[in-house]
Amino acid sequence: MLSARASALRPGLAWVLPRAVGPLVAGVVVAFLLQLVVVPILGPFYEKLMMDIGINCLLAVSLNLVNGFTGQFSIGHAGFMAVGGYVAGAVTYYGSFVLWGSAAVHGGFLGGGDLLFLLGCVVGGLFAAGAGYLVGLPSLRLRGDYLAIVTLGFGEILRVLLQQTGDVIFVPAQIEQASAFTLATSLGGALGFSGIPFYTTVFWVYVMLGLLLVVAYRLKESSEGRAFLSIRENEIAAEAMGIDTTKYKVRAFVLAAFFAGIAGALFAHETGTTLNPRELGFQKSFDIVIMVVLGGMGSISGALLAAGLLTILPELLREFSDWRLVVYAVTLIVMMRVRPQGLFGIREIWELGRPRRGAQEKRP
Amino acid sequence: MRSDARPLGYFTALLSTLTLALGPTLLGGCDKMRGGGGGGEPEKGKAPESASGASSAKPADPAGDTILIGEFGSLTGSEATFGQSTHNGIMLAIEEVNAAGGVRNKKIAVKTYDDQGKSQEAGTVVTRLITEDKVVAILGEVASSLSIAGGRVAQQYGVPMISPSSTNPQVTQIGDMIFRVCFIDPYQGFVVAKFARENLKLGNVAVLYDQAQAYSKGLKDDFIKSFKEMGGAVPSEQAYTGGDQDFSAQLTTIKGTNPDAIFLPGYYTDVGNVALQARKLGLTATLLGGDGWDSSKLTEIGGPAIEGAYYSNHYSHEEQRPEVQTFVKKYQAKYNQVPDGLAALGYDSARLLFEAMGKAPSLGGKELAAALAATKDFKGVTGVISIDADRNAKKPAVVLQIKGGKPAYAATIAPN
Numbered sequence: 091m092l093s094a095r096a097s098a099l100r101p102g103l104a105w106v107l108p109r110a111v112g113p114l115v116a117g118v119v120v121a122f123l124l125q126l127v128v129v130p131i132l133g134p135f136y137e138k139l140m141m142d143i144g145i146n147c148l149l150a151v152s153l154n155l156v157n158g159f160t161g162q163f164s165i166g167h168a169g170f171m172a173v174g175g176y177v178a179g180a181v182t183y184y185g186s187f188v189l190w191g192s193a194a195v196h197g198g199f200l201g202g203g204d205l206l207f208l209l210g211c212v213v214g215g216l217f218a219a220g221a222g223y224l225v226g227l228p229s230l231r232l233r234g235d236y237l238a239i240v241t242l243g244f245g246e247i248l249r250v251l252l253q254q255t256g257d258v259i260f261v262p263a264q265i266e267q268a269s270a271f272t273l274a275t276s277l278g279g280a281l282g283f284s285g286i287p288f289y290t291t292v293f294w295v296y297v298m299l300g301l302l303l304v305v306a307y308r309l310k311e312s313s314e315g316r317a318f319l320s321i322r323e324n325e326i327a328a329e330a331m332g333i334d335t336t337k338y339k340v341r342a343f344v345l346a347a348f349f350a351g352i353a354g355a356l357f358a359h360e361t362g363t364t365l366n367p368r369e370l371g372f373q374k375s376f377d378i379v380i381m382v383v384l385g386g387m388g389s390i391s392g393a394l395l396a397a398g399l400l401t402i403l404p405e406l407l408r409e410f411s412d413w414r415l416v417v418y419a420v421t422l423i424v425m426m427r428v429r430p431q432g433l434f435g436i437r438e439i440w441e442l443g444r445p446r447r448g449a450q451e452k453r454p
Numbered sequence: 455m456r457s458d459a460r461p462l463g464y465f466t467a468l469l470s471t472l473t474l475a476l477g478p479t480l481l482g483g484c485d486k487m488r489g490g491g492g493g494g495e496p497e498k499g500k501a502p503e504s505a506s507g508a509s510s511a512k513p514a515d516p517a518g519d520t521i522l523i524g525e526f527g528s529l530t531g532s533e534a535t536f537g538q539s540t541h542n543g544i545m546l547a548i549e550e551v552n553a554a555g556g557v558r559n560k561k562i563a564v565k566t567y568d569d570q571g572k573s574q575e576a577g578t579v580v581t582r583l584i585t586e587d588k589v590v591a592i593l594g595e596v597a598s599s600l601s602i603a604g605g606r607v608a609q610q611y612g613v614p615m616i617s618p619s620s621t622n623p624q625v626t627q628i629g630d631m632i633f634r635v636c637f638i639d640p641y642q643g644f645v646v647a648k649f650a651r652e653n654l655k656l657g658n659v660a661v662l663y664d665q666a667q668a669y670s671k672g673l674k675d676d677f678i679k680s681f682k683e684m685g686g687a688v689p690s691e692q693a694y695t696g697g698d699q700d701f702s703a704q705l706t707t708i709k710g711t712n713p714d715a716i717f718l719p720g721y722y723t724d725v726g727n728v729a730l731q732a733r734k735l736g737l738t739a740t741l742l743g744g745d746g747w748d749s750s751k752l753t754e755i756g757g758p759a760i761e762g763a764y765y766s767n768h769y770s771h772e773e774q775r776p777e778v779q780t781f782v783k784k785y786q787a788k789y790n791q792v793p794d795g796l797a798a799l800g801y802d803s804a805r806l807l808f809e810a811m812g813k814a815p816s817l818g819g820k821e822l823a824a825a826l827a828a829t830k831d832f833k834g835v836t837g838v839i840s841i842d843a844d845r846n847a848k849k850p851a852v853v854l855q856i857k858g859g860k861p862a863y864a865a866t867i868a869p870n
Contacts, residue, residue, distance in 0.1 A: 134585040138578060250695075253666055260627070281622065281668030282573060284602045288610070361610065362577020364603040368666055369572055405578070408567060415530065415570075 113307075117300020125293035134361075137292055141360055143401045144295035145353050150381035150397040151302055151390055152349035157379065158388035158436070159315065160342040161322025162230065166241030167350050168374035169248045170218040174351025175358035175365050176252065176277055178214030179286040182206050182359065183258070184273050186287060187265045195287045207289035211298070211355040218351025219344045226343035231336050233325065245375055252367035253280045260285060282366035283358070290359040298356065302349050306390050309345075318342050322388070384425060386432030391439040396432070520563045521556075521817065523807065524583030526594040526604055531571030533721060535749045536596040536796050540618050541566060542789050543800025544593055547808070550784075557811045565589060573603035580604040584611045590817045591615065593803050596796060598622030598669055605632045612819035614826055618803040619768070619796055621745065622672055626845040631819065633826050633845045635803045635834065636768055639669070642744050643676025645766045645851045645867040650715060650742060651684040653853075653865055654764075658687050659742065660713035662704055662728060664720040665693040673719035673744050689713055696724055701731050708737070715740040722747050726755025733759040740764065748795045753859045763856050768795040769836040770852045770863040781835045795836070802834035 129137045153167045185206050186193045196203035221244075229240035255277040259265050265273065277283050309315035317338045320328040329335050358365050381400055385392030407417050425433075434442065525544055527537035544564065552561050565587045567579035576595060583589045584607065592608055592615040595601040601620035608615040609629040617625055617634040621642060626632050637645075650656045659681060664670035678688050689711035692704035705728070708716060716732065716739050718725050725747055732741070741763035748767050753760055771782045771792050781801060785793040793801075806829060811817060814825035829841040837849040850868040854861040 135582050138581050142578070250665075257624075279668060280599075280666050280671055281624065282599050282602065284606065284624070284628075360577075362574075362581050362603060362607040364573045364577070364599065364606070366573045366599055366603075368599075369574060408579075408582075 113304045114300065117304065118297055121293045121296035121300060124296055125291060129292050138361060139401070139405060140292050141290060141295050141356070143398050144292070144299050145357050145360070146378075146381065146397040146401050147394050148295075148299050148302055148349055148353035148356070149378045150385065150393040151299075151306055152346045152353065153378050154382050154385075154388065154390065154393045155306065155309070155318070155342050155346040155349075157382050158386075158393070159310070159318040159322060160339055161325075161387075162339060162343070163235065163238045164241045164343070164346075165238050165372075165375050165379055166225070166243075166245035167346070167378045168370045168372070169241070169245035170222055170347040170350035171354035171357065171374070172245075172248055172252065172365070172367070172370040173221045173347075173354065174211075174214035174218040175354030175370070176214075176283060177217040177351070178207075178210035178355030179283050179358040179365055180274060180277065181210035181213055182289065183283075183286050184265060185210070187262055191262055193260070193285055193287050195289065199293075203287065203289060207287075207294075207359060210359075211294075211352050214355035214358075215348045215351035218354065219348035222344045222347025223340065226340045226347075230339040230343060242372065242375075245372060249367045249371045252277060252370075255279050257281070258283060258285055278365070280367065282364040284364045286358050286365070288359060288361045290356045290361070295356050298349075298352050302352075303390065303394075305345070305349075310390070314338075314341075319388075380422065382432075384422070384432055386434040386436060388436035389432065389434040389438055392432055392434035395434075395439070518560075520561045521558070521811070522563050522565060522587060522589050524580070524587060524589035524592045524594075525564055525566040526569050526576060526579045526583065526592065526600075527566070528571040528596065528600070529566075529568040533571055533597065535722075535751055536619075537568070537571075539749075539794050539796040540594075540596055540800035542785070543618075543793065543797035543802075544804045546785055546788060546797075547801045547804035549788075551805070551808050557808050558817075562808065564593075569595070569600060569604075571597065571600065573599050576600040576603040577607055580607040580615075584608065584613050589613065590819075591807055591811075591822060593618065593800070593807065595620060598625055601625045601632075601634075602628065605629075608632065614807075614819060614823045616803045616807055616826070618799040619745070622668060623846075630827075630845070631823050633823075633841060635806055635836070635839055635847045636745075636799055637849060637851055638846055639672045640676045641869065642766050642851060643673055643678075644680040645853070646717065646742055646744060646764075647677050647680035647684055647686070648867055649764065649766070649853045649865060650717075651681065651686050654715070654740065656686065656714040656740070658689050658711070658713045659715045659717050660690040660692070660708040660711060660739070661688055661717045661719070662692045662694065662701070662708065663718070664696045664724060666696045667720065669746060670696075670719045670721075673746075674717070677717055677719065694720075694724065694728075696721065698724065699727065701728050702735065705732050705735050705737060709735060713739050715742050717742045718747075719744045720746055722749040722752040723755065726752055726760065729756040729759040729763065745795060748861075750791070750794065753856060757859075760856050761859075764853055764864060765856075765861075766851050766867075767854050767861070768851065769798045770854055770861070772863040773852070777833055777835050798835040802836050802839065806832055806834065806839065 149167060149171060156162050156164045183193050186196060190196050225240060225244045229237050255275050256279060257276060258278045259268060259276050317333050320333060321335050321338060325335055357363055381396045382393055385396030404418055527540055528534055529537045548562050548564055551557060556562060565583060569575040569579050580592060583592060592613060595604060595617060596619045598620040601617040602625055605615055605625060605628045609631045612631060614631050619636045620634060621636055621639045623638050626634055650659055661674055663674040681688060690708050692708060694701055694704060718728055718741060725743060729741055743765035745767050747765040782793060785797060810822060810825035810829060814821045827841055827845060832839045839847045839849050842848050848869060850866050852863060853865045855864040
């Protein structure tokens with residue numbers, strides 16, 4: 091009786107489907123338009139800037155799942171980015187040699203090369219998620235600053251390990267003879283993993299960003315995401331309400347690591363970047379944390395805006411050469427003085443006009 | 455730290471100010487920097503003459519009577535003196551060539567961007583130089599990892615690039631657009647090994663290298679290989695990470711093996727600290743190094759500890775060749791300091807480029823690269839330079855010794 095009534099209330103497929111798939115399709119269309127219309131108008135330099143912004147948005151929004159939604163403090167996000175980047179880079183670089191005999195870009199849009207690149211992105215994301223699980227499981231049982239220390243340590247260990255890897259192999263005959271283990275440890279070492287074909291386009295960056303945004307918003311409004319938020323607000327109260335805090339913290343962490351891995355994969359295949367262990371270390375992690383803090387911990391649109399601003403600002407200031415780092419730093423200080431809770435606090439940009447809700451009133 | 459009761463008004467004001475301030479700047483910036491043309495078509499490697507629209511951003515360009523070249527370097531960051539010296543050398547060469555009437559009856563102008571010693575920045579600024587500023591050629595970088603990042607972009611767009619001082623072999627392996635005017639690491643490793651074995655008659659040399667720098671690691675490998683081939687022994691091989699402050703653990707281990715000398719293929723900041731701590735521990739072994747030592751900061755940091763140490767370099771300002779002496783005189787007059795090897799290489803790279811520009815049938819990427827590749831017996835400050843089939847420079851190296859806080863000429867080691 092009751093179930094019959096419930097099923098009668100349940101919305102039909104025609105109602106559900108567009109709402110489920112709609113935002114994803116919209117994301118792909120927007121990405122496609124960006125690539126097809128905006129990129130030719132702006133030219134290659136702004137194309138690269140757009141990709142940089144998109145990748146930083148991916149990193150900031152994904153870190154926001156942990157630092158903003160769940161209230162944990164992770165400062166090893168660049169480590170997961172590095173895992174994704176190196177794995178995806180190895181897949182496409184050595185995969186291209188095995189399949190086509192050279193690391194040159196192969197095929198056009200959605201051609202063989204693009205598919206290999208997508209495979210690399212997914213595999214890179216999965217490896218990063220796996221690393222996130224390994225790091226998160228022991229450390230997320232603890233409270234407070236331990237996670238920060240563990241993630242920091244993870245990033246540093248990874249950096250040192252990557253620096254110990256051998257030179258990139260670029261002779262096809264040697265690659266054919268090399269074992270999978272040799273290939274997996276020939277990632278360029280301290281010089282950086284260069285030679286990865288340039289597959290990343292504005293389209294792919296913004297498709298991935300669209301995917302992440304849908305995931306993040308859906309999460310924020312779902313019971314799963316509410317569990318994240320409750321951990322942030324008060325861990326003890328959340329536990330008292332029957333939420334398995336460790337489980338949810340690990341989930342948030344793994345999800346964030348997955349998207350950081352994808353961001354790393356996109357970064358690895360971007361024109362004019364070299365995967366360099368030195369630059370995927372602590373400094374990069376902190377850059378991402380700054381984006382999240384500046385945008386507002388827990389605000390998706392805030393993270394997007396902050397990532398965009400902090401990518402564009404240094405580029406706009408490039409003309410001032412010596413002064414640009416000073417101006418950059420002063421801008422940050424002023425921002426933090428004027429709005430210590432970040433640009434949007436924990437709200438989204440369209441919620442700014444609404445009065446604060448009770449729960450949010452408690453936030454410092 | 456709760457904010458005031460009406461954060462909204464505050465915030466709206468802030469946001470609108472931001473939008474107002476940043477929006478037009480950004481858009482205006484785009485329009486201004488982009489210049490007329492539709493961007494796009496990067497593969498054609500166009501000469502600046504064709505890009506008439508690009509003039510609006512650069513007042514120097516309007517009538518097309520200047521040739522714009524690009525430079526990227528670490529003007530800030532941990533190896534900033536490298537970038538500064540190179541930049542000074544390049545500016546001196548440009549001043550000279552313009553005073554002598556320019557190249558192809560046009561003045562040379564240079565656009566310089568700082569990459570902060572980060573490879574991602576290097577890729578971005580090279581993209582900007584090529585696609586926004588429409589430079590015909592690019593000079594840079596010092597650090598090999600940055601040259602590789604920038605070089606891959608230059609290769610993709612078909613714009614020739616000369617690295618003044620990246621010694622890692624991989625740099626010119628990127629492709630036919632990438633050149634260099636310095637020797638490469640295997641050769642430098644050989645030079646130090648030969649000098650230690652034959653001139654200093656050393657048998658045991660310990661090695662302490664920076665495992666975070668490809669330069670240091672590569673040079674270490676090449677030195678050990680050459681030194682062992684010459685009959686020497688390497689009793690201990692220790693590593694540190696650039697920026698470390700305490701080297702006592704590694705140095706104590708090295709002391710236990712009682713070597714004749716310690717080879718330190720790192721950069722000057724770390725080397726200075728290593729030298730200080732080695733002497734404090736009572737290690738008296740001779741210190742040896744490569745061109746990463748080449749900075750006046752080395753003796754500032756190392757002081758008396760670094761006295762008597764030897765390092766291989768691209769040139770010595772004490773050499774009596776006329777090219778060297780006129781260069782040193784001009785440089786001192788302009789910058790009031792003794793030029794280091796990087797300044798000399800920057801100067802040479804720019805002059806080599808101007809010579810090739812003069813000879814090339816046009817300034818298109820392919821023609822210019824062909825002219826660069828054909829360089830033979832170019833009389834540079836850092837020696838007679840010929841570009842070989844791998845686009846590397848074949849030239850001798852010098853060994854310097856620190857005496858009285860200054861590098862003094864010790865020997866010249868020529869390629870076999």
